[in-house]
Amino acid sequence: MLEWNLWRALLDGTWITVQVTVLAALLGTILSILSGLAGLSSVRAVRWANQVYVDFFRGTSAIVQLFWIFFALPFFGISLSPLLAGVVTLGLNMGSYGSEVVRGAIRAVPRGQTEAAIALNVTSFDRMRYIIFPQAAVTMLPPYGNLLIELLKASALVSLITLSDLTFQVQILRVNGSASTTQLFTIALVLYFLLAMGITGLVRAAEGYLGRGLEIGRGARRS
Amino acid sequence: MPDNPEPNHDEPSNSRSAILERSAEPDAPARTASRLAVAAGDELEGSGVRFSGVTKRFGDLTVLDQLDMEVAPGEKMVIIGPSGSGKTTILRVLMTLERPEAGTVEVGGEQLYHEERNGQLVKASEKHVRQVRRKISMVFQHFNLFPHMTALDNVSFGPRKVLGLSKDEANERAARLLEVVGLGDKFGEHPARLSGGQKQRVAIARALAMEPEVMLFDEVTSALDPELVGEVLNVLRDLAENTTMTMLLVTHEMGFAREIGDRVVMFDGGRVVEQGPPTQIFGDPQEQRTRDFLRAVLDRE
Ligand SMILES: Nc1ncnc2c1ncn2[C@@H]1O[C@H](COP(=O)(O)OP(=O)(O)O)[C@@H](O)[C@H]1O
Ligand SMILES: [Mg+2]
Numbered sequence: 001m002l003e004w005n006l007w008r009a010l011l012d013g014t015w016i017t018v019q020v021t022v023l024a025a026l027l028g029t030i031l032s033i034l035s036g037l038a039g040l041s042s043v044r045a046v047r048w049a050n051q052v053y054v055d056f057f058r059g060t061s062a063i064v065q066l067f068w069i070f071f072a073l074p075f076f077g078i079s080l081s082p083l084l085a086g087v088v089t090l091g092l093n094m095g096s097y098g099s100e101v102v103r104g105a106i107r108a109v110p111r112g113q114t115e116a117a118i119a120l121n122v123t124s125f126d127r128m129r130y131i132i133f134p135q136a137a138v139t140m141l142p143p144y145g146n147l148l149i150e151l152l153k154a155s156a157l158v159s160l161i162t163l164s165d166l167t168f169q170v171q172i173l174r175v176n177g178s179a180s181t182t183q184l185f186t187i188a189l190v191l192y193f194l195l196a197m198g199i200t201g202l203v204r205a206a207e208g209y210l211g212r213g214l215e216i217g218r219g220a221r222r223s
Numbered sequence: 224m225p226d227n228p229e230p231n232h233d234e235p236s237n238s239r240s241a242i243l244e245r246s247a248e249p250d251a252p253a254r255t256a257s258r259l260a261v262a263a264g265d266e267l268e269g270s271g272v273r274f275s276g277v278t279k280r281f282g283d284l285t286v287l288d289q290l291d292m293e294v295a296p297g298e299k300m301v302i303i304g305p306s307g308s309g310k311t312t313i314l315r316v317l318m319t320l321e322r323p324e325a326g327t328v329e330v331g332g333e334q335l336y337h338e339e340r341n342g343q344l345v346k347a348s349e350k351h352v353r354q355v356r357r358k359i360s361m362v363f364q365h366f367n368l369f370p371h372m373t374a375l376d377n378v379s380f381g382p383r384k385v386l387g388l389s390k391d392e393a394n395e396r397a398a399r400l401l402e403v404v405g406l407g408d409k410f411g412e413h414p415a416r417l418s419g420g421q422k423q424r425v426a427i428a429r430a431l432a433m434e435p436e437v438m439l440f441d442e443v444t445s446a447l448d449p450e451l452v453g454e455v456l457n458v459l460r461d462l463a464e465n466t467t468m469t470m471l472l473v474t475h476e477m478g479f480a481r482e483i484g485d486r487v488v489m490f491d492g493g494r495v496v497e498q499g500p501p502t503q504i505f506g507d508p509q510e511q512r513t514r515d516f517l518r519a520v521l522d523r524e
Contacts, residue, residue, distance in 0.1 A: 115320050116367035120381040120433060121356050130384065134371050213413025214370055 002179055002187075010184075013169030014191050020086050020155045020165060021195070025148055027091025032098025032144075037128075039103040050099070057096035063157055065089050070161045086158035094151050101143045105136035138210045145203035149196050166191060259403040259458065260465035262431070269297040269469035270331030270358050270436040272317065277326035279312055279493075286312045287323065288493040294437075296331075297467045301480040301501070304490030305516055310473040311364075313490075314439040317471070318361045319352060330358050331436060360435035364442045366422045368414040368429070374401060375410040378429045386433065393432075400428035404458050420451030427458055438462070440472040452476070459483070477520060481505050489513045 002010075038050035057065070070085040080088065109132050117127040159168035170188045174181050272294040279287040286309045294300050302310050315321040317328060319335065327344070328335040335355045338347040347355075369377050378397035382388040388396065401410060404424040414422055423443055430438060440459065444452045456479050463470060463483040474480055480487055480501060487504040489497045489512070497510045508514050 110367075112363065112365060112367035113369065115318075116363065116369070118320060118356075119318055119359075119361040119363075119430070121353055121385050122381070123353075123385075126384050130380070131369055135369075138371075210371075212371070213373070213415055 002183070006173060006178055009169045009173060010166065010187060010191070013164055013166035014195070016158075016163060016165040017152070017155055017167075017192075018195065020083065020090065020158055020163070021148075021152045023083075023087040024090035024094060024151055024155065027087060028094025028098055028147070028151065029144075031091060031095025032102050032147075035095055035099035036102025036106065039099060040106060054096045054099050057093050062089065062093050062154055063160065065093065066157055066161060082158065082161045082163040085161060086155070086163055090151055090154055090157075093154070094147055097150075098144065098147055101140050101147065102136070105139040106132060108139055109135045134210065135214075138207065138214060141203055141207045141210065145200060148199045148203065152192065152195055152199060257461050257465040259461045262399045262403045268436065269467050271296040271298075271329075272437060272469065272471070273329040274313075274316075275327045275329070277316060277323045277328060279309075279316055279321060279323045286493050287316065289326070290493065290495070292488070292495060294469055294471060297469055299463045299470045299472070299483055299485045301484035301487045302471065302473045302490055303475070303477070303480065303487060303504075303516070303520075304496070305519075308490045309493040310490055311441050312493075314361065314441050314471060314473060317437075318359060318439055319356055330355055357433075358436040359439065360430035360433050360437070361439040361441070362423070362426050362430050362443045364445050366414070366419075366426045366446070368422055368426055370414050373411050373413055374406060374417065374425045377414070377425055378432050381429065381433050396432055397428070400431055401425070404428050405454070418451060419447040420454045423447065423455045424458055427455075427462075431462075435468065437469040437471070440470065440474070442473050442475065444474070444476060475520060477505065477517070489516065491516070 035050055035053060038046050039054075041047050041050075066085065066089040069080065069089050070082065073080065073085075113131055113135065114127060117131045122131065155165060156167040159165050159171065162168075164172075166188055170184045173179055174184050272292075274290050274292040277287050277290040278285065290313070292313075302313065304310055312321060316323050317330075317335075322336065327337055333355050334344065334347065335352065336347050337344045338351045339345075369380065372380065375394060375397050378400055379390075379393035382396050383390060383393035386393075398407075398410065401407060404427060406421060406424055406428070409417060409421060409425075414425065417425065427443075443459070444455050447455065456476065459472070460479070460483055462468065472480070472484075482501075484501045486498060487501050488495055489504060489508075489510070491512050497504065497508060497513045504513065505517065508517060
């Protein structure tokens, strides 16, 4: 087996991967919600600007975005640390996909829910906050979980801008011959898989929590 | 009112005796009105409603055609008419779920869609609409309960977030209302676990919790299995007989309409075809369309 200091390097890398993923997920989640709501705005300019954002980040390569933000942005006077550049790129990316998830789920909440809330004289903000969004969140969670796992995997890109995440460490150890390629990549696969399982577990737990009383998939949501 | 010492719904409810004891408050008025009416705040005066020249179109379809209609404060008005005649639309216009293209709607003497500025009637701000809408509540055909909330939370939500009651006050009001509609043992249930009749009673409690002056009921028993209709009608009957709330009810339950209606309005093609006291509309309808409609409905029963 590997020596302790090699394990140590891999676990350090894993920790960086976790940090990048969690921070980018936070940013991505906030952007998903804002962008999803913007897509439903009654103001045309807001919808239009939002669509530009969504189309741009979904339509261009994440690795090129990352390089652009890390290597090109400094020419405009904005230099980001590798961590920040990675988090910003991955977050913007996730937000552009999450936008549709949020928008679709909100639109899927039956119209009667909004009407009942209006009949109770609830303000439009509280309507979204207490009535519509909590119900939509249940629908959002499965595709949102997929986005988180995509994000975890995409986080390996940050190794290309010198951030020493799990993939970066594996490459280093492989190149300097500290361990066999097979061994290193097998370990990396297992570690990524365990992280993904962790995400899946968290999302399941959230589904259970938010779905209380809803009896998902049995048509009970109409009531 | 005094000749109605008991809530006259015979809904079997194990919480009934508990309510009887609890509501024997020392400072309560000597009157023995229905518990439901008391819980619903029956001392509140109903507001009148006036539609003037209200027109509502969906594309090319004119659903309400220059409708003029008045509902007196405290009146129980039943609206009948064939499917697609615009009955739901009237209630939805009053609840501000549909904005009319023309005309004005007044509730308790206040304009709903307009407000006066510099002596002129202009389109109302959202703030003004909300302030007038406070007086109105609605119960829907398909309940529209909030599925992610318990029965208690469904009822206490409005008082808490809209009327600004504290959590305890709102829960207490919700509990009282759920008890009097016979759901004292269902506080913690989510709507998915309730029968249709129970859901609709929660929805009625939710609407009552806002202490409305005008209540709208849109075919509230139509989505129910036949054996569950009675328990909901009992609650409505109690409200109709023991509160001074103004009520607009769209229903196909003709027996019920005859029993509780002060006035029955027959609707067709977005216009009032005929109206009058139930005895007249059901006993001696003047218009052919009313006769045809009633025959069609009664044949079905
Ligand atoms: N949102 C809508 N869009 C288009 N047409 C509608 C809409 N709502 C109602 N209608 C039409 O308006 C007419 C009256 O509807 P409604 O008021 O629901 O009738 P009722 O309740 O008497 O059956 C019907 O022909 C219906 O199809
Ligand atoms: Mg209808």
